[in-house]
Amino acid sequence: MLKTPEVEASTLFIEDIEVGVSRSLSREIDDAVIHAFAEVSNDRNPVHLDEEYACKTVFGGRIAHGMLSAALISAVIGGQLPGHGAVYLGQTLSFRSPIRPGERLDVVVTVAAVDRARKRLTLDCQCRVGDRVVVTGEAKVLAPSRAAG
């Protein structure tokens, strides 16, 4: 059974969003979430699931799927910044360091640019384990507008 943290969902409208606004999510990347992600993604690479195999790889032990971090970035975008009403246009991802089972991942999404005329946000995305930066990237999204509501 997955222990999914409850985060209160919200919507921020384009009119109310400024550069520097930030939202975050923190989740322990335990075996349950790694196995669940393997099932939902079809990615059963043994580096994620088989400790004996993983120990012989360059990683020296099991690691989480890189795209699991991306899934959590998308949760911050779709749940909080801008939240419900967001339209996801694009995402870049740089996988910098592996995440080990049992580590706690902090996902921080920060507004880097606001284009009010086109209702577009550029979001800086950073995933960290403690002080270690594990995934970085940039998202492009359309934010909902009070005018359209």
Add this chain to the structure above:
Amino acid sequence: MLKTPEVEASTLFIEDIEVGVSRSLSREIDDAVIHAFAEVSNDRNPVHLDEEYACKTVFGGRIAHGMLSAALISAVIGGQLPGHGAVYLGQTLSFRSPIRPGERLDVVVTVAAVDRARKRLTLDCQCRVGDRVVVTGEAKVLAPSRAAG
């Protein structure tokens, strides 16, 4: 219960990979996988889960999470091209069209460039529903080498 398609895993070594080599995965994006992705990602945006809400949005009905397509791209990379031994460096994603519950997603990953000296691949990634292109992107990965094995 998720009905996950079985795809035989494989490893391609950098020495054997040429531009144009392609691997793929096909999966029906049904309600079970959408709900499973919502749990594993923490992304419970009602546009994915609540038909009544989703009908009032610009999408006119429920859609799958964009990052679910990305998870399936990563499965082709980690399972087939180059497969086991791959090290995921980066990914770009462009979300072009929504995916509706019940649609079948075809994920095709094709080698666009091979840098044998650095063991690096550039992979063109395309997700389609029939003839409709829904997600495109480019991946950067390190491939395993026969020399290192």
